Amino acid sequence: MTTIREIAELCGVSVATVSRVFNQPSTVSREKREVVERVARELDYRPNESARALATKRSGLIGLVWDTDHRRPGWRHPYLQELLIGLKSALSAHGYHLLMLATSGSAALRAVGASLADPVAYVNMTRRHHLGGLVLIDSGSDAPAFAAFAQSGLPCVAVDVAVQGPRATYVTSDNVGGARMAVQHLVAAGHRRIATITGPPHNRPATDRLAGYRAAMAEADLPVPPEYVVVGDFYRPSGQAAMRALLALPDPPTAVFAAGDEMAVGAMLAARHAGLAVPSDVAVIGFDDIELAALVDPPLTTLAQDKAGIGVAAARAVLTMVHGGEPPVPAFLPTKLVVRASVSDGPGSVGAARPPGSLPTGPTPTPSEASECAS
Amino acid sequence: MTTIREIAELCGVSVATVSRVFNQPSTVSREKREVVERVARELDYRPNESARALATKRSGLIGLVWDTDHRRPGWRHPYLQELLIGLKSALSAHGYHLLMLATSGSAALRAVGASLADPVAYVNMTRRHHLGGLVLIDSGSDAPAFAAFAQSGLPCVAVDVAVQGPRATYVTSDNVGGARMAVQHLVAAGHRRIATITGPPHNRPATDRLAGYRAAMAEADLPVPPEYVVVGDFYRPSGQAAMRALLALPDPPTAVFAAGDEMAVGAMLAARHAGLAVPSDVAVIGFDDIELAALVDPPLTTLAQDKAGIGVAAARAVLTMVHGGEPPVPAFLPTKLVVRASVSDGPGSVGAARPPGSLPTGPTPTPSEASECAS
């Protein structure tokens, strides 16, 4: 690898000048600048990032915390891939790379006597590697570590968890609004006995979606008996169990808003097992719009999150702070109602948005529409 | 951040000694070692990785190339998340972090006048950041850049693409063996007219799966008329189109091996549209075992790839080379036949493995088994 020094010698200038050509080109006379640039190109010069980081205390790297060594081996983030695409593209566009940090169970952490439980672990990694900041993806139980990092004063943006700190912010979907839309859709379809299957009480999206549900119910002057709120854990079986419980009620709901598509699928399953048809006997609406949603039978009506958009927003937020800007206000990305077939117009329909042809006229066999395909 | 110097002063030793305590502890007398360790702990000392990398030319980072800014916006890697989990965990266990490199369209590359098409881009990034090596994930058209990097002599392990070079290797599934098993399963179910929907001709898994198909057909003394090999692109619509073509043949197949689950789902769709039932009229077997496979109706029989295992194998391979070892031989991970319901025992069945109860006795409505669930 050629260094700044070789270039300097070849050009008959000082290393300081060469350095300036790359960092503050306007402060160098045009002639010298052009010579240096030409020679650098000829020698295929590449700055040594370690040296730069050492001198400047900045590395051009953004850290990503996504804990995979979790108690839950089967844990799947509902939209990690899309999130990553958005995050990485937006970071790339500004010349930053994404460093996926080794987390719990890692030798890196053990070496320094830390563990994931150790809230300073993230701070250390960030400093050691001169990371510009961290993007934190909630994996269910990192809340204390996230909170601690957010307090550190290092740039921090969390996804789906409301952290706070001097240079911390977060991005998430507008879960309250999305849930409200979901319930409104149900109400517009004529339902009045609407239950919800919610997520874990300490999960922010879960509580927000529950709040949205309650708000919409109140707006529609609909009662929410306590037994209409069943707690799940975002996984399918919990949705199934919840629906079973709901259907066993003396006064069962005619429609259910599940706070996540996996749970919604579980709910549909339970309905079917109980001999009920969706949507005619009981309507189901989900949240997320995972790939599966379009493929179950009937296809699931749901609220789509802007998955890549969340990644992009997270990227923008860190970069803003890295570049010295104020921490952006938390971003709540809009969700979108995706009308499929798990909710039909009810008797009291007041005209739910239903573009002609958007609902299958008969039982749609799965695999469904080719139009859902990737390419 | 405390530095090595502060510790040295506090302990009354030289910085060299402090450094040795962390890097070659056995060369330091026990007393000094213990003092240094204690003080370091008290001061919460963390080595500056940039300084280390500068001095040693090693960074403790492994690069990951996964091009997202691709022509195909909807491109989804069939098992990226699982791959990442395996890769990251195995790397973490040895104290390495994963650096996701900005690729095409990135400012980082533009800044140095490079693009993804520029085969030296990867080499530059690797050197600039003192990466231990690179893991390359094929995204469809990076072959030239991958090949160039593999030649560079830098540690390199590719997933699903057969690179070669002084310190290069690759890991992939045993696609030949898997495809052979798929066809054998079909043959055992009594099929003789077996067609295949293959992937792009320049894709290694595609050609290997085709080879496995041909091998199994030859072993069973079955003819392979040219029109029984239809080329797809791994996406669902191509599988659908291929099946349509197959069914239009004067002598249509009774069974189809699709080289990927997405294409298999497309094929099932086409069969249904043609008024044929799967598996009674035409059997379909896939490859990958994506989540969707268990959820379509009928659930898709397929060959499961060891997704996380591929990540782990890739991690081990780079680390071996990083630590000075010889490049491991290419790894071909075993695949596993997952019997579901898209292939039934045919008239000439010779007893295909079919655990009691593993096949639904009637048409199974989707969403299917709760036992497929995550948690």
Next chain:
DNA sequence: CTGAAAGCGCTTACAG
């Protein structure tokens, strides 16, 4: 506009 110099924090032969 330009250069000499100090410094970023750590590692590693080289002597002793």
Next chain:
DNA sequence: CTGAAAGCGCTTACAG
């Protein structure tokens, strides 16, 4: 076993 010293490659006040 230990220390003094040079060096990794780059940046940035400080003078001029």
